[in-house]
Amino acid sequence: MGDTAGDCVELASLDDKIGIRDSKNPHEGHLTIPRNTLRNLVRQIKTGGLDH
Numbered sequence: 001m002g003d004t005a006g007d008c009v010e011l012a013s014l015d016d017k018i019g020i021r022d023s024k025n026p027h028e029g030h031l032t033i034p035r036n037t038l039r040n041l042v043r044q045i046k047t048g049g050l051d052h
Contacts, residue, residue, distance in 0.1 A: 008023040009021065009023065010022075010023045010026075011038075012030075014032060016035060017033060017034055017035065018033055018035055018038045019032050020033065020038075
């Protein structure tokens with residue numbers, strides 16, 4: 001894999017949603033997703049559900 005040193009995302013609590021953005025390019029905008037969606041994504045990552 002390529003060098004990923006310094007890659008970073010920021011999460012922000014937005015009432016019932018979560019904002020996600022690239023900390024090195026904050027002017028590029030952000031994604032807003034429901035808390036449940038982030039919870040499910042993190043669970044899949046931790047259990048290897050996205051490994052191929």
